Amino acid sequence: xxxxxxNFILFxxxxxxLYYIIPGKYQWILLLAASFxxxxxxxxxxxxxxxxxxxxTYLGAVRxxxxxxxxxxxxxxNREKLSREEKKAxxxxxxxxxxxxxxxxxxxxxxxxxxLKYTNFVIxxxxxxxxxxxxxxxxxxxxxxxxxxxxxxxxAVGYLxxxxxxxxxxxxxxxxxxLFVSFFPQLVQGPISRFDDLGxxxxxxxxxxxxxxxxxxxxxxxxxxxKLVIADRIMPVVRTITQDPDTYQGVFVLVGMVFYAVQxxxxxxxxIDITIGIAEVLGIRLKENFERPFFSKSTAEYWRRWHITMGxxxxxxxxxxxxxxxxxxxxxxxxxxxxxxxxxxxxxxxxSTVIVWFAxxxxxxxxxxFVVWGLLNCLVIIVSQELEPFxxxxxxRFNVRGKFLFKLFQVGRTFLLMSAIRILDVYxxxxxxxxxxASVFTKWNLKELFGGALLELGLSRADxxxxxxxxxxxxxxxxxxxxxxxxEKMYARHEAIRYAAYAGLFIAIIVFGAYGIGYxxxxxxxxxx
Amino acid sequence: MEAxxxxxxxxxxxxxxxxxxxxxxxxxxxxxxxxSLITEIxxxxxxxxxxxxxxxxxxxxxEAIYKxxxxxxxxx
Numbered sequence: 001x002x003x004x005x006x007n008f009i010l011f012x013x014x015x016x017x018l019y020y021i022i023p024g025k026y027q028w029i030l031l032l033a034a035s036f037x038x039x040x041x042x043x044x045x046x047x048x049x050x051x052x053x054x055x056x057t058y059l060g061a062v063r064x065x066x067x068x069x070x071x072x073x074x075x076x077x078n079r080e081k082l083s084r085e086e087k088k089a090x091x092x093x094x095x096x097x098x099x100x101x102x103x104x105x106x107x108x109x110x111x112x113x114x115x116l117k118y119t120n121f122v123i124x125x126x127x128x129x130x131x132x133x134x135x136x137x138x139x140x141x142x143x144x145x146x147x148x149x150x151x152x153x154x155x156a157v158g159y160l161x162x163x164x165x166x167x168x169x170x171x172x173x174x175x176x177x178x179l180f181v182s183f184f185p186q187l188v189q190g191p192i193s194r195f196d197d198l199g200x201x202x203x204x205x206x207x208x209x210x211x212x213x214x215x216x217x218x219x220x221x222x223x224x225x226x227k228l229v230i231a232d233r234i235m236p237v238v239r240t241i242t243q244d245p246d247t248y249q250g251v252f253v254l255v256g257m258v259f260y261a262v263q264x265x266x267x268x269x270x271x272i273d274i275t276i277g278i279a280e281v282l283g284i285r286l287k288e289n290f291e292r293p294f295f296s297k298s299t300a301e302y303w304r305r306w307h308i309t310m311g312x313x314x315x316x317x318x319x320x321x322x323x324x325x326x327x328x329x330x331x332x333x334x335x336x337x338x339x340x341x342x343x344x345x346x347x348x349x350x351x352s353t354v355i356v357w358f359a360x361x362x363x364x365x366x367x368x369x370f371v372v373w374g375l376l377n378c379l380v381i382i383v384s385q386e387l388e389p390f391x392x393x394x395x396x397r398f399n400v401r402g403k404f405l406f407k408l409f410q411v412g413r414t415f416l417l418m419s420a421i422r423i424l425d426v427y428x429x430x431x432x433x434x435x436x437x438a439s440v441f442t443k444w445n446l447k448e449l450f451g452g453a454l455l456e457l458g459l460s461r462a463d464x465x466x467x468x469x470x471x472x473x474x475x476x477x478x479x480x481x482x483x484x485x486x487x488e489k490m491y492a493r494h495e496a497i498r499y500a501a502y503a504g505l506f507i508a509i510i511v512f513g514a515y516g517i518g519y520x521x522x523x524x525x526x527x528x529x
Numbered sequence: 530m531e532a533x534x535x536x537x538x539x540x541x542x543x544x545x546x547x548x549x550x551x552x553x554x555x556x557x558x559x560x561x562x563x564x565s566l567i568t569e570i571x572x573x574x575x576x577x578x579x580x581x582x583x584x585x586x587x588x589x590x591x592e593a594i595y596k597x598x599x600x601x602x603x604x605x
Contacts, residue, residue, distance in 0.1 A: 165581035300559070315560050321580045323564045329577075332568055349564050385561065 001041040003188075003274050003524065004227060011038065016213075016281055024205015028179055031202065031282070035184040039147070046146035049116070053109050054178045057156040060105030061163040061170035061177075064098045068166065102164045106157060113153045116145055121366035148188040150363060152181050154313055159195045161317055168196050176203050185278040189271050189524055191289040191309040198286070206283030215487050216280030221505050222477075223273030227524070228513030230470040231267035234259050235514075236458030242426040245436055250443035252453075253423075253436045260426055261419035262471065264525055265294065268307070271524045292478045297410035299380045302418055310363075314356050323352035354378055365425075369433070373424040380417060425525075466512045530595050536569045537591060546591045553585040563588065570594075576601040 001008050015034045019027055040047050071094040075087060082090075120140045127137045159180070163170045171177040179202055180195055241248040241256035248256070272289045279286045293306035303311055322328060328348045336344030354375070361374020400406040420437070427433040455461065480486050490498050537546040540562050544552075552558045558566070566588075567578045576598055587597045 167581065304556075316583075319560055320563070320583050324567050324578070324580060329568070329571065345565060345568065348568065349561055352564070353561075 001038060003271060004224065007041075012278065019206075019282060020208045024207065027205055027282075028176060028203045031183065032175055032179040035179060035182040035187065038184040039182060039187060042147040043144075046149075049112060049146045049149065050152060050182060051178075053112060053153060053156055054181050055174070056105055056108050057160050057181070058171075058174050058177045060101055061160055062172065063101050064160075064163050065170035067094050067098050067101075068169075070094070098164055102160060105160055109153055109156055109160075113149055116143055116149065118362075118366045119143070151190045151192055152187060154192050154310075156181050158192065158313060158317055162195060171195070171199065179203075185275040186286060189268070189275070190307070191272065191275070191287050192313050193286060193309070198284070201284045209283060211491070212283055213281050215491070216277045216282075218487050218490075218502065218505075219277030219280060220274050221277075221502070221509065223270045223275075223277060224509050224513070225470070225505055226266040226270030226273065226474065228509055230467065230474065231263050231270060232514035233459070233463055233467055233470070233512075234263045234266070238263055238426060240457045242423070243428075245427065245432050249436065249439035250445055251440075251449055253440050255449070255454075255457075256426075256436075257416075257419040257423045260423055261294075261415065264422065264425070266470075266474065267525045292481065294415050295411055295478070295482075296414050297407060298384060298414060299377065299417065300384065302414055303377070303381075310360075314360055318359055319352055319356045322355055323348055328352065350382055353382060357381075368430050369424045369427070372430050372433075373421055376421045376424075380421070470512070530591070532573050533570070533595050533598070534591055536566065536573065537594075540565060550590045552590060553588050558588060566594075570598060574598050574602065 001011065011034075015030070018030055022030060036047065039050060071091065074090065075082075120143075123138050123140055130137060162168060171180065176199075180193075180199055183193075183198070183202060186193060238256055238260045241252050242260070269290050276286050276288070287309055289308050289310075291305040291308065293302050296302035296305055328351070331351065332344070332348040334344075335347035338344065339347070357374040357378035358371065359374075360377075361370040361372070364370045364373070395401050423436075424430070424433050427436060454464070459467070477486055480489065490501060534546050537544070541557065544557055546552075549555075549557065563583060567583075571577055578597065578601065582597060582601075587593055
């Protein structure tokens with residue numbers, strides 16, 4: 001059941017109505033039931049997978065929590081009798097048992113994800129290698145990736161690790177925990193929430209609040225606008241260009257990059273707007289996942305502002321633990337001795353960065369395109385880190401820091417760089433993508449674009465006008481947003497202006513949304529990751 | 530404390546670490562800095578900052594970082 005389908009809208013209306021009719025203490029049960037109904041539309045086998053993840057994670061966390069309690073009670077009872085060393089040894093024994101439990105559950109949860117997501121990728125690589133030696137081939141497994149598995153698995157893993165780290169006690173109620181993992185608005189494309197942020201909000205009752213509901217519905221509409229008016233309309237151009245790389249080279253590759261960047265932004269942020277809007281109607285505040293990423297002045301900044309909850313997840317659960325692990329500390333010591341203080345210091349940080357970006361790439365999809373995409377991002381970040389002394393020299397020499405034109409240059413550069421790397425999502429494979437990169441320089445011919453070529457990419461003149469209108473509105477909203485919530489600002493306006501704006505948005509979606517006969521909108525791009 | 534301030538100043542010479550109270554919240558220290566800092570602290574003070582202590586409250590000011598180091602030294 002897609003967010004943009006009629007079924008989903010009916011489903012939402014039913015959930016909203018029931019939610020505020022029933023007493024607050026039962027609201028979480030309704031949300032749990034609604035989440036499983038929503039998920040069952042994607043297939044019962046998927047429900048089985050998520051249920052197994054929920055149960056294993058729940059039991060693991062409860063066990064870890066129980067060990068903690070035992071430890072505290074035992075230490076309290078024997079405080080006087082024990083020496084410092086004995087207490088430390090006891091703590092270490094408990095920690096080791098907790099660790100075994102954690103590792104088992106992590107291997108289980110991530111194992112399901114790995115088997116379902118990467119088996120066919122591994123088989124295809126084995127087959128490619130086997131072909132070199134004229135050996136036989138292995139047939140692919142017939143498995144479909146459960147909807148949202150990458151997101152809910154990460155949420156479950158984050159919870160488990162937090163409980164292990166003693167950040168909060170485990171949730172003892174299986175039903176409540178199941179809701180945290182399966183909460184339907186965020187199940188399919190995030191944001192990836194943390195239990196200490198979302199849990200309590202899900203379980204406490206919420207009274208009907210007209211402002212929340214109104215702001216939530218506006219956010220949902222805004223999401224539909226981005227998805228239907230911009231993302232789905234621009235898509236044919238991206239498809240035409242990237243699926244026929246023999247015809248569309250040079251300047252068209254650049255058009256493809258920029259259009260895909262716009263499509264992905266409108267698609268993903270539109271989906272997240274719908275998610276956050278639905279939660280808001282229910283009185284629940286989810287973490288923001290974007291902070292106007294295309295206004296970033298560097299790649300590192302872009303990644304702090306794009307898909308924020310994924311970035312912080314990788315930082316807290318992969319980057320930090322890897323970079324301060326025993327192994328990395330040893331590497332750090334070794335590299336300092338070997339390469340000197342200055343270079344040696346950087347080795348563990350950069351090595352961890354490579355690991356994180358490899359993981360981020362492969363998380364997005366089981367293909368070499370995503371691995372290369374991750375590593376290219378990593379390369380850009382490391383190169384810009386290494387160029388720091390040059391930047392310092394440059395800013396000393398030329399007084400341009402903070403100047404509008406220079407900032408514009410930085411934003412434009414980051415946008416183009418990120419768009420160029422991101423196009424790896426849609427080209428057939430890595431060699432084709434690199435051939436297309438090269439063609440931008442070798443086959444550049446701006447004249448090709450004019451003389452009607454743009455109108456042969458799947459969009460009419462009217463489509464381009466609608467797109468332009470949509471993009472102008474999207475950019476304007478982003479600009480206004482820099483000084484605070486646009487919806488709050490609208491809320492302060494006179495009712496007549498406010499309702500005219502809402503009606504305008506609604507009509508724009510109906511009139512300008514990309515629909516066709518039997519139209520049921522397109523899959524959100526991030527649902528597939 | 531002085532050794533810690535020196536480590537921090539090497540990371541960002543332009544920041545007033547004696548008075549700054551929002552090193553994380555104001556995004557002065559990023560994740561690269563945190564890792565460099567933890568490695569340096571390990572070298573200087575001989576304590577390993579465990580991953581569950583990497584929370585904004587422990588890194589927002591030089592004072593908070595120093596308190597964390599002392600706490601970990603006591604536990605050893």
